[in-house]
Amino acid sequence: MIASVLPTYSRAPLTFTSGSGSWLTEADGRRFLDLGAGIAVNALGHAHPALVEALTTQAQSLWHVSNLYNIPAQQKLADMLVDQTFADTVFFTNSGTEACELAVKMARKYWYDKGQPARTEIIAFTGSFHGRSSAGIAAAGSEKMTKGFGPLLPGFTHLDFGDHDALNAAVSDKIAAIIVEPVQGEGGIRPLPDVCLKGLRDLCDQHGILMILDEVQCGMGRTGKLFAHEWAGITPDIMMVAKGIGGGFPLGAVLATENAASGMSAGTHGSTYGGNPLACAVGCAVMEIIATPAFLAEVCRKAGLLRQKLEGLVAAYPDVFEAVRGSGLMLGLKCKATNSDVVKAGYDQGVLTVPAADNVIRLLPPLTITQDEIGQAVARLDAAAAQI
């Protein structure tokens, strides 16, 4: 009997059996240039030798002990993250969704510990995506994700992304935190302008509100900085990380200042697998490669090249594409044709992109994509556009 698997997405008729660098291969040998990178997960492409080595070395010595005991790879990764960011403390999860759960709990616990009346309200933004757990869907608030799952976790207010006036009007001494993606991914590659991120930080400071940044999709080098908020010169109080940090292995984290995390102590929150030795060994190898100025400068250089070539596509196919948007190697092509038709035409031409809201196709290539592969990818997108 063939079992039914409940999928997250409606599935493409493609089955990959191996991957290497920027390429995925089907059983019959057909190769695809992967501009989706497992939805921004395979930040270093497929089967990167350093990650394979880190994983196999760890697998040969120890898989799992639980968080009852010290985990050297976990400590090493936490040290690396703290060295590179605003954070004083790190809590490991298996995914971005779990990171969202913890970020919301951490913010509410912070205010609970400050005494009564505790602040519990969270401001979130339309078009956002924070995962599909109870906190995640309540934070995103879109009907597509919440319908039928009520009653929702209470205490979330939704404002239009980037509407600073609405934000000013909504802040009060009931607000525990504001949660925002510096670049919306699922929402259609919508970067929040630096000035808005700065304004948000100022507002949080004025009202003592905790700022939670969801860098699950836009973090880990994708925009050309280790984390996207660095472009705006601000730091959050709490940050969610996942996807790229594990390079394909399930790993997430919540990074926080000592102050924001002050409500959390052993047992306040927990995870059996979060920060397990295998995931953290891979995470360390990812950080060693991505968190270097030379690697990030190269991401910026390649991003400029890809963007320029995509602008050319928009000019060449005005009936198919409308505009390029995004930051670094987190780019979106706003379509005039139906985005899913463009994605499907890409399959015919051997190039993988990812649909997003607002009729956008996402380009989230491995950060290791080469200049030559960028040329090949755009040529395949060109052929896909010509097919529509």
Ligand code: PLP
């Ligand atoms: N937050 C953002 C911004 C995301 O893009 C995602 C996943 O796409 C999540 C949270 C949820 O992460 P995960 O699928 O690892 O649970």
